[in-house]
Amino acid sequence: MDIVQLITEYGIIPSLFIYLFFFTIKNNKEREERLIQESKEREERLYELIDNMTEKYDTLSGKIDDLKESIEKKEKE
Secondary structure, rough: OOOOHHHHHOOOOOOOHHHHHHHHHHHHHHHHHHHHHHHHHHHHHHHHHHHHHHHHHHHHHHHHHHHHHHHHHHHHH
């Protein structure tokens, strides 16, 4: 159905209401899809950040253990 037929059949107010209703539904669907995509991208970036921080933590933990061993050896001497 096009707008002209709606207006002639039902009047201007109901026709505008129907048009705005479907317009709003369409816009909400597009916005929801965009937000879901942004959320997925954000989630990927967070997982990458967590992986990087885990690697750095492991590296730092190893270096701290090496320092502890070095200090313990020097204290025994």
